[in-house]
Amino acid sequence: MIMKKATQRVGSAVLALVASLQLTACGGNIDLKVDPSSSTKTVINVGNYYGGLKDYWLTEMEKQFEAAYSDYVNGDKVGVDVVIDNNKSKYSGETLLTGIKASNNDVFFTEKVNLPDYISNGLIVNINDVVTEYDLHDYDSSESVGTTIESKLTMGEKDYLKGGDGNYYALPFYEGYYTLMYDVALFEENGYYFASDYKQQQNLADKFTDDLDNLSDGPDGESGTYDDGLPATYADFYDLLKYMSDTPITYPGAYMHYWLRFMFNLWADYEGAEQMALNFSLDGTAKTLIDVDQGTITPIGNTTITDSNAAILQKQAGKYYALEFVKGLAGLNCFSSNAGGNTHTDAQNEFVWTKYQKSKGVAILLDGNWFESEATGAFQTAAISYGAEASKANSRIAIMPLPKATEEKVGTKSTYLGTNNSFCFINKNCKESKMDIVKKFVAFCHTNNALVKFTEKTGMARPFEYTIADPSSLTEFARSTYNIHQNSDVVYPYSTNSYVNDHSTVFAMDNWSFTSIINSTPYENPFTAFINAGAPSVENYFKGLYTKQNNALKK
Amino acid sequence: MEKISKKRIGEIIFYCSIVILPIVQFCIFYIGTNLNSFRLAFSRWSSADHKYYANGFKNFSSIIRDLKTPGSVLLLSAKNSVRYYFWTLIIGTPLALFFSFYIYKKMRGHAFFQVMLFLPSIISNIVLVLIFKYFANNAFPKVMSSIAHKEIQGLLVSSSVATHFPAIIAYGVIFSFGTNVLLYSGAMAKIPPEVVEAAELDGITPLKEFFFITFPMVFSTFSTFIVVGVAGVFVNQASLYSFFGEGAAYQDYTIGYYIYKTVNGAMATNADYCHLSTVGLLFSFITIPITILVRSLLNRIDPTEVR
Numbered sequence: 001m002i003m004k005k006a007t008q009r010v011g012s013a014v015l016a017l018v019a020s021l022q023l024t025a026c027g028g029n030i031d032l033k034v035d036p037s038s039s040t041k042t043v044i045n046v047g048n049y050y051g052g053l054k055d056y057w058l059t060e061m062e063k064q065f066e067a068a069y070s071d072y073v074n075g076d077k078v079g080v081d082v083v084i085d086n087n088k089s090k091y092s093g094e095t096l097l098t099g100i101k102a103s104n105n106d107v108f109f110t111e112k113v114n115l116p117d118y119i120s121n122g123l124i125v126n127i128n129d130v131v132t133e134y135d136l137h138d139y140d141s142s143e144s145v146g147t148t149i150e151s152k153l154t155m156g157e158k159d160y161l162k163g164g165d166g167n168y169y170a171l172p173f174y175e176g177y178y179t180l181m182y183d184v185a186l187f188e189e190n191g192y193y194f195a196s197d198y199k200q201q202q203n204l205a206d207k208f209t210d211d212l213d214n215l216s217d218g219p220d221g222e223s224g225t226y227d228d229g230l231p232a233t234y235a236d237f238y239d240l241l242k243y244m245s246d247t248p249i250t251y252p253g254a255y256m257h258y259w260l261r262f263m264f265n266l267w268a269d270y271e272g273a274e275q276m277a278l279n280f281s282l283d284g285t286a287k288t289l290i291d292v293d294q295g296t297i298t299p300i301g302n303t304t305i306t307d308s309n310a311a312i313l314q315k316q317a318g319k320y321y322a323l324e325f326v327k328g329l330a331g332l333n334c335f336s337s338n339a340g341g342n343t344h345t346d347a348q349n350e351f352v353w354t355k356y357q358k359s360k361g362v363a364i365l366l367d368g369n370w371f372e373s374e375a376t377g378a379f380q381t382a383a384i385s386y387g388a389e390a391s392k393a394n395s396r397i398a399i400m401p402l403p404k405a406t407e408e409k410v411g412t413k414s415t416y417l418g419t420n421n422s423f424c425f426i427n428k429n430c431k432e433s434k435m436d437i438v439k440k441f442v443a444f445c446h447t448n449n450a451l452v453k454f455t456e457k458t459g460m461a462r463p464f465e466y467t468i469a470d471p472s473s474l475t476e477f478a479r480s481t482y483n484i485h486q487n488s489d490v491v492y493p494y495s496t497n498s499y500v501n502d503h504s505t506v507f508a509m510d511n512w513s514f515t516s517i518i519n520s521t522p523y524e525n526p527f528t529a530f531i532n533a534g535a536p537s538v539e540n541y542f543k544g545l546y547t548k549q550n551n552a553l554k555k
Numbered sequence: 556m557e558k559i560s561k562k563r564i565g566e567i568i569f570y571c572s573i574v575i576l577p578i579v580q581f582c583i584f585y586i587g588t589n590l591n592s593f594r595l596a597f598s599r600w601s602s603a604d605h606k607y608y609a610n611g612f613k614n615f616s617s618i619i620r621d622l623k624t625p626g627s628v629l630l631l632s633a634k635n636s637v638r639y640y641f642w643t644l645i646i647g648t649p650l651a652l653f654f655s656f657y658i659y660k661k662m663r664g665h666a667f668f669q670v671m672l673f674l675p676s677i678i679s680n681i682v683l684v685l686i687f688k689y690f691a692n693n694a695f696p697k698v699m700s701s702i703a704h705k706e707i708q709g710l711l712v713s714s715s716v717a718t719h720f721p722a723i724i725a726y727g728v729i730f731s732f733g734t735n736v737l738l739y740s741g742a743m744a745k746i747p748p749e750v751v752e753a754a755e756l757d758g759i760t761p762l763k764e765f766f767f768i769t770f771p772m773v774f775s776t777f778s779t780f781i782v783v784g785v786a787g788v789f790v791n792q793a794s795l796y797s798f799f800g801e802g803a804a805y806q807d808y809t810i811g812y813y814i815y816k817t818v819n820g821a822m823a824t825n826a827d828y829c830h831l832s833t834v835g836l837l838f839s840f841i842t843i844p845i846t847i848l849v850r851s852l853l854n855r856i857d858p859t860e861v862r
Contacts, residue, residue, distance in 0.1 A: 012573075015573070116605070117825070255800060256713045257801060257802045340692075341711075501826065520625035528804055
């Protein structure tokens with residue numbers, strides 16, 4: 001009897017303890033890293049979205065800033081300790097939005113953020129002084145005196161970074177987009193470059209050369225630039241694929257939205273920055289609208305865009321040509337047999353490794369431009385197996401500049417559509433006692449030196465003007481990114497238009513861009529549609545773009 | 556008034572301290588969130604003012620219009636949800652009953668089947684999805700090639716959208732056996748052995764035993780599964796997120812996946828919450844009477860129900 005009672009009590013106590021574990025879900029600090037040895041220094045806690053970029057750049061900023069501010073006095077503390085907390089799920093999207101209120105992190109470098117939610121809910125700090133007043137020369141002597149962050153900001157949608165009070169609350173983090181990258185070494189070995197006289201050649205093989213002094217002008221139409229020898233038009237790209245034959249393209253078939261988001265860039269590149277921006281501002285004149293009927297393209301003529309006729313933007317010609325390009329690709333049988341089942345890391349591994357495993361490797365990869373950073377593991381493994389030549393530092397992979405839809409477009413400035421909604425901002429919870437140094441850290445991360453380091457460490461660019469004195473010190477990939485950054489416009493799908501934001505489901509790029517409806521069948525991705533049996537025609541798909549969005553906006 | 560003893564007070568306090576947390580959790584995460592869904596379904600979000608405003612029944616009429624539009628994603632999702640439930644019911648339920656009966660009768664290899672059928676319930680869903688994907692994309696085409704001499708693509712690759720949903724249904728059927736078989740077997744084990752012995756003495760065959768003794772006696776378990784399944788038709792994601800992440804083709808969408816994908820999407824906003832709350836509420840209004848009807852029909856035909 002006594003034993004039974006004792007057992008019952010012990011059992012109940014254990015159950016109560018287990019039940020109390022639920023309390024761990026009740027708010028509390030979502031951050032883990034506090035360095036106890038830094039109690040003599042001012043600690044800056046940084047929350048970093050640990051995605052493809054990892055923390056290669058931030059750890060460099062940490063080292064440099066701590067060294068630069070080793071004598072910084074703040075009350076009884078001397079020096080600064082930057083503590084980086086890396087996490088993927090915590091620092092993006094809905095998780096961050098709900099968790100930031102309880103977070104002790106002072107600064108965030110994030111992704112998948114709907115910035116207006118943070119600004120309107122008072123979750124982040126007004127950094128207008130940092131962006132418009134701080135003299136970056138104070139943080140980097142290579143900057144001209146009086147240079148502000150705002151003066152270097154290349155992102156056109158500056159108003160998106162501001163609150164209703166007209167002050168800046170955030171800064172863009174990185175310039176991300178989905179694109180094609182190619183193996184430069186394979187191209188050189190196999191002579192996959194277009195010769196300078198390729199337009200005069202009838203025979204496919206005669207269009208190509210391995211003579212690097214005899215290359216075509218490329219998409220920019222200029223000789224002696226970074227895109228020489230690369231396909232200038234979609235037609236050239238098909239010729240390249242036919243010539244390459246068994247060194248095809250690979251892509252992450254498990255994530256077909258990569259193709260969709262690559263098409264954003266084909267569309268943007270045709271339209272240009274001004275016309276592309278109409279999709280987010282719904283304010284201006286559309287000049288590239290077309291109707292297509294039985295293969296005949298008829299320009300619609302300049303059309304004033306407002307909230308009430310937004311759906312007509314589905315008739316932008318860039319969309320039609322992007323659909324044609326992808327339809328053409330789908331018919332060429334130019335994809336690796338592994339592509340359909342690949343995850344993004346499978347595709348990266350295939351792209352990095354196969355040339356060491358087969359006589360001809362995969363020559364082109366569809367991926368985000370954070371590829372080099374994200375594929376660090378693939379390069380490390382390749383280097384172990386195949387030597388230093390296969391390492392990231394020695395890799396010869398570059399971003400392929402976008403070919404143009406038509407000959408008429410060759411020579412026009414390239415335009416990309418930035419994705420991933422990545423931003424940097426200061427947490428409202430940041431203590432006043434260290435706000436000064438935290439703002440200095442943010443400014444420090446936007447100096448020319450910091451931006452150069454970003455490209456060096458990640459192979460990506462940030463949407464600011466900056467100069468790399470010696471691009472030859474970069475990897476081939478980073479150099480290609482920098483070239484594109486210097487020579488292209490990047491448009492961002494950020495809108496301050498209340499009609500767009502009130503219809504966010506419709507105007508979300510994955511929906512607004514290329515979802516279509518044909519004879520009561522909806523399509524979410526043109527590439528998936530075109531590689532499947534019973535593929536629709538480009539014309540019907542294009543017409544269905546307008547039908548779908550017009551129906552959606554009429555509701 | 557009877558005086559409550561100190562011991563009794565202590566027991567009550569202890570009991571309350573155990574129960575208070577789950578009750579509070581229920582109030583917040585069930586009652587609170589559902590009440591909020593009601594509020595959101597009748598609201599609209601203004602991105603200009605960052606506020607919710609009353610919107611009457613406009614959200615509902617918008618969604619009903621969507622459901623009436625041929626080819627709308629919502630209509631397709633709803634159809635797929637029903638299709639998924641229908642096929643898992645038609646195929647999965649008889650098979651689960653058969654396997655449970657086989658195990659209950661301790662037929663040859665019953666222990667092996669018991670372990671193998673229950674194993675998926677122990678293993679994480681993501682692991683099962685990975686295993687199934689490799690089977691569907693790699694092993695199955697190879698088997699078809701060597702045995703049937705037919706070259707086919709992987710069932711779940713992007714270029715074979717037509718085979719996605721049948722493969723998803725197959726996954727749902729195969730990996731649902733664990734819980735079903737466990738509960739049916741448990742119910743069958745409670746059948747009085749004397750009843751079975753008497754029937755065996757009368758020369759009953761296994762088939763007749765199943766239909767006239769076993770199934771009627773586990774009918775309450777069966778009807779529970781049916782009722783719970785009907786109630787969850789439009790909640791079930793069908794593991795689509797595990798298979799495809801955010802990249803499922805429209806042809807594969809279910810309502811559960813549609814809601815999850817939209818709210819989990821990178822750019823989900825407060826405006827989406829109003830839309831999704833309305834979707835959830837509307838399909839609840841459809842499901843509730845059907846569930847009650849199904850339950851009452853099953854109660855009517857329950858052979859063990861005393862009338």
